[in-house]
Amino acid sequence: MKLQLALFSSLFLNAYFYFCLFLHHHHHQPPPSLGWTGSAAREAEAVAAIDCSGHGRAYLDGVLDGGGLPVCECNKCYYGSDCSRLLHDCPADVDSGDAMFLEAYWQQRAASSAVVVSGWHRMSYFTDGKDDLTIELEKHIRILHQAVGNAVTDGKFIVFGAGSAQLINALVYALSPSNASSSPASVVASAPYYPFYKEQTNLFATRAYGWRGTTSDLANASVSSATNFIELVTSPNNPDGQFKQPVLGTSAVIVDYAYYWPHYSPILDPADEDVMLFSISKISGHAGSRFGWAVIKDEGVYERTTNYLSLNTMGVSRDTHLRALKLIKVMIAEKGGEGDIFEFGYRTLKARWSKLHELVSSSSRFSLQQHSAQHCNYFGAIRDPSPAYAWLKCEWKEDEDCHEALRKGSIISRAGALFEADSHYTRLSLVKTQDDFDLLLKRMQPLVSQEAMASS
Amino acid sequence: MKLQLALFSSLFLNAYFYFCLFLHHHHHQPPPSLGWTGSAAREAEAVAAIDCSGHGRAYLDGVLDGGGLPVCECNKCYYGSDCSRLLHDCPADVDSGDAMFLEAYWQQRAASSAVVVSGWHRMSYFTDGKDDLTIELEKHIRILHQAVGNAVTDGKFIVFGAGSAQLINALVYALSPSNASSSPASVVASAPYYPFYKEQTNLFATRAYGWRGTTSDLANASVSSATNFIELVTSPNNPDGQFKQPVLGTSAVIVDYAYYWPHYSPILDPADEDVMLFSISKISGHAGSRFGWAVIKDEGVYERTTNYLSLNTMGVSRDTHLRALKLIKVMIAEKGGEGDIFEFGYRTLKARWSKLHELVSSSSRFSLQQHSAQHCNYFGAIRDPSPAYAWLKCEWKEDEDCHEALRKGSIISRAGALFEADSHYTRLSLVKTQDDFDLLLKRMQPLVSQEAMASS
Numbered sequence: 001m002k003l004q005l006a007l008f009s010s011l012f013l014n015a016y017f018y019f020c021l022f023l024h025h026h027h028h029q030p031p032p033s034l035g036w037t038g039s040a041a042r043e044a045e046a047v048a049a050i051d052c053s054g055h056g057r058a059y060l061d062g063v064l065d066g067g068g069l070p071v072c073e074c075n076k077c078y079y080g081s082d083c084s085r086l087l088h089d090c091p092a093d094v095d096s097g098d099a100m101f102l103e104a105y106w107q108q109r110a111a112s113s114a115v116v117v118s119g120w121h122r123m124s125y126f127t128d129g130k131d132d133l134t135i136e137l138e139k140h141i142r143i144l145h146q147a148v149g150n151a152v153t154d155g156k157f158i159v160f161g162a163g164s165a166q167l168i169n170a171l172v173y174a175l176s177p178s179n180a181s182s183s184p185a186s187v188v189a190s191a192p193y194y195p196f197y198k199e200q201t202n203l204f205a206t207r208a209y210g211w212r213g214t215t216s217d218l219a220n221a222s223v224s225s226a227t228n229f230i231e232l233v234t235s236p237n238n239p240d241g242q243f244k245q246p247v248l249g250t251s252a253v254i255v256d257y258a259y260y261w262p263h264y265s266p267i268l269d270p271a272d273e274d275v276m277l278f279s280i281s282k283i284s285g286h287a288g289s290r291f292g293w294a295v296i297k298d299e300g301v302y303e304r305t306t307n308y309l310s311l312n313t314m315g316v317s318r319d320t321h322l323r324a325l326k327l328i329k330v331m332i333a334e335k336g337g338e339g340d341i342f343e344f345g346y347r348t349l350k351a352r353w354s355k356l357h358e359l360v361s362s363s364s365r366f367s368l369q370q371h372s373a374q375h376c377n378y379f380g381a382i383r384d385p386s387p388a389y390a391w392l393k394c395e396w397k398e399d400e401d402c403h404e405a406l407r408k409g410s411i412i413s414r415a416g417a418l419f420e421a422d423s424h425y426t427r428l429s430l431v432k433t434q435d436d437f438d439l440l441l442k443r444m445q446p447l448v449s450q451e452a453m454a455s456s
Numbered sequence: 457m458k459l460q461l462a463l464f465s466s467l468f469l470n471a472y473f474y475f476c477l478f479l480h481h482h483h484h485q486p487p488p489s490l491g492w493t494g495s496a497a498r499e500a501e502a503v504a505a506i507d508c509s510g511h512g513r514a515y516l517d518g519v520l521d522g523g524g525l526p527v528c529e530c531n532k533c534y535y536g537s538d539c540s541r542l543l544h545d546c547p548a549d550v551d552s553g554d555a556m557f558l559e560a561y562w563q564q565r566a567a568s569s570a571v572v573v574s575g576w577h578r579m580s581y582f583t584d585g586k587d588d589l590t591i592e593l594e595k596h597i598r599i600l601h602q603a604v605g606n607a608v609t610d611g612k613f614i615v616f617g618a619g620s621a622q623l624i625n626a627l628v629y630a631l632s633p634s635n636a637s638s639s640p641a642s643v644v645a646s647a648p649y650y651p652f653y654k655e656q657t658n659l660f661a662t663r664a665y666g667w668r669g670t671t672s673d674l675a676n677a678s679v680s681s682a683t684n685f686i687e688l689v690t691s692p693n694n695p696d697g698q699f700k701q702p703v704l705g706t707s708a709v710i711v712d713y714a715y716y717w718p719h720y721s722p723i724l725d726p727a728d729e730d731v732m733l734f735s736i737s738k739i740s741g742h743a744g745s746r747f748g749w750a751v752i753k754d755e756g757v758y759e760r761t762t763n764y765l766s767l768n769t770m771g772v773s774r775d776t777h778l779r780a781l782k783l784i785k786v787m788i789a790e791k792g793g794e795g796d797i798f799e800f801g802y803r804t805l806k807a808r809w810s811k812l813h814e815l816v817s818s819s820s821r822f823s824l825q826q827h828s829a830q831h832c833n834y835f836g837a838i839r840d841p842s843p844a845y846a847w848l849k850c851e852w853k854e855d856e857d858c859h860e861a862l863r864k865g866s867i868i869s870r871a872g873a874l875f876e877a878d879s880h881y882t883r884l885s886l887v888k889t890q891d892d893f894d895l896l897l898k899r900m901q902p903l904v905s906q907e908a909m910a911s912s
Contacts (some may be wrong), residue, residue: 106575113575119562
């Protein structure tokens with residue numbers, strides 16, 4: 001009887017094991033083991049697993065350490081093999097508009113945002129679309145604008161650029177007179193404006209266009225009515241976050257909508273200008289991918305723009321087309337849900353602005369630009385301010401050079417003079433890493449307290 | 457006894473199954489199942505498995521068919537959902553220098569050439585290197601030149617560009633007088649030359665430089681000795697594959713070494729010019745990645761070049777940095793072995809040249825440029841000709857416009873006039889897909905036979 005029971009048990013166990021080994025697998029359909037992608041996938045996972053203490057990250061193409069793995073690339077002021085050490089007396093660097101505050105968003109969405117580039121991916125000069133575009137990417141850019149409600153793209157042309165940087169000059173060229181006998185177009189902007197406009201236009205000026213200065217300079221000069229103007233407008237504005245309109249009624253206008261996304265700005269009506277610029281650097285945070293686009297109404301302007309782009313760089317890296325498509329697909333899919341990047345961006349920047357605002361308000365040494373809560377069509381609700389930059393004013397007479405005053409307090413900002421504004425102003429970037437922002441607050445604290453001592 | 461034997465057998469089987477289920481796995485150490493890369497990897501493998509009959513390929517970012525998978529993108533003249541159908545009377549298109557003959561090389565190296573781009577890969581404007589370079593990529597470019605022996609990079613600066621296309625104008629700018637009062641530099645080349653030089657220089661001409669024409673035009677004109685020249689030289693030359701030297705002794709020279717690689721040319725001494733250009737489009741075939749580099753001796757020229765690049769596009773897509781590094785690593789690792797890309801490229805183009813040569817030689821209607829077998833330092837042996845292009849001459853008087861004569865025979869070539877050469881010449885690209893080359897031979901056949909009829 002015992003023997004029989006033992007045999008019965010053993011047979012049952014056999015049946016069970018047999019089931020586990022040969023049937024169970026089929027039932028649960030485990031993922032088929034990977035073929036040619038396996039080694040690249042494991043390599044990427046190994047690098048992603050490198051511990052950089054939350055103050056850095058390792059990249060697949062980073063410099064290798066002794067063990068053959070890429071080193072951690074640390075946030076500013078952090079160092080050590082795992083970025084765990086904080087440098088003493090390190091200045092807060094809030095100069096650039098590097099939107100690294102979105103890095104955490106993508107790290108949390110590793111699976112959905114990864115992309116495998118095969119060795120033979122889009123090797124050709126030719127894509128499936130016209131003028132070096134890929135059809136799916138162009139389509140998803142239109143879907144993104146529709147989903148966010150920030151721009152009308154129907155019936156308009158789209159061109160891709162290596163960031164909006166490349167497109168600014170391409171559009172200036174396209175809007176300039178093609179007739180060699182015409183006088184050159186005057187490229188202008190209203191202060192304070194993004195300094196890159198002037199630097200770039202000055203470097204690339206041709207017989208057809210040149211930088212003319214600010215629109216307020218023009219008011220004081222005698223301007224021929226025959227002059228062609230190309231007015232550059234950023235809205236919301238860099239540096240001060242205000243909505244802007246062109247001020248020269250008749251001129252050709254390029255509107256840079258880099259910041260017209262719900263992270264930074266309330267979405268009012270969808271923009272419907274003739275020439276509009278967008279950059280993925282401020283939408284998803286991927287400045288390093290060098291990808292932006294223009295939305296163009298006029299076919300002639302579109303054709304001159306694509307001609308410029310084909311003779312400049314023959315289009316944008318198709319590797320980046322692939323990656324941008326994936327990122328945009330994720331942003332569209334997550335829209336309105338828990339993983340909404342616009343919600344994430346808004347929450348992060350609102351918190352930063354509110355902390356900085358509180359600190360600065362406790363002082364009469366500094367002031368910030370005014371922003372009020374406003375209704376946003378995207379969120380369908382009133383939203384608080386969450387600008388990309390603080391446009392800081394030094395109110396003290398002795399702080400006439402505000403950038404320099406901050407520099408003495410170990411804060412690297414972008415001087416107002418670069419924006420052709422009063423030197424009492426300087427720009428603080430609020431879009432960099434959390435470490436950069438935390439250090440900014442830490443360095444601001446004593447500057448505010450100094451005042452307290454001075455006035456007490 | 458029977459029962460005991462049964463129990464014994466059953467227990468043995470238990471042990472065996474147990475071993476299989478719980479121990480065996482550990483012994484063989486199967487690859488750990490993938491985490492966040494798994495879905496991107498499976499997606500890429502599914503797309504790579506799409507059957508396009510060898511006359512096309514599907515891409516991850518292609519247009520989707522009804523089933524949600526990307527469609528096949530077919531080689532010229534092929535169509536149908538799997539590219540299996542050949543269009544009747546389809547012209548052979550051998551216009552562009554699209555080096556798709558290397559696609560098969562990368563398809564055969566799927567595992568080693570794939571790369572996973574994580575969602576947070578190099579989002580920043582800033583890289584680990586200076587001037588938007590990544591350190592490992594720059595290092596491997598130097599290693600590649602060392603391994604091939606085609607250029608001296610020691611003690612020289614390297615800059616990255618969106619293809620060599622972007623770098624041509626960046627270098628023209630950098631070599632032009634920075635002093636506004638100087639007369640503009642004259643940009644010149646010797647015919648036949650790559651037409652892009654003229655088209656690009658004309659579009660971007662500034663007060664500092666402009667296109668002046670061919671060097672032979674200069675011989676006939678009165679040229680002030682104060683004129684600054686910038687001479688563009690391609691060696692081996694596009695279109696005719698001949699080694700070229702600058703002809704104006706004192707001028708600034710940009711040498712475009714796009715074709716100075718063992719696929720196309722014997723490697724003689726390593727090039728050691730002041731300003732040298734290279735493009736991945738002709739090395740690995742990845743024209744779509746828009747990646748090239750310049751090797752620059754003078755620090756001032758280097759700095760002006762990087763200034764141009766930062767105001768033009770703020771560097772090159774970091775996604776492409778990552779991919780280019782992977783491709784270059786594969787090329788270095790496979791060097792000298794069975795998978796040597798230079799050997800692969802040489803064998804393919806040698807066979808194409810020899811077939812075309814044989815066909816053309818059977819006719820007195822056409823002739824080709826002369827190439828002789830030459831010793832190559834890279835292969836350490838005499839090598840046969842394997843040029844990227846055939847520089848075809850129509851010998852008949854009635855074929856004065858050779859490009860047009862071929863067009864009538866359903867061959868799309870690049871007209872000699874574009875290279876500022878005699879219209880008796882036209883360029884045939886030998887670097888495109890095998891389908892394009894096969895169709896070229898097929899279309900050439902009757903043109904050659906036509907002659908036979910005329911002269912008999």
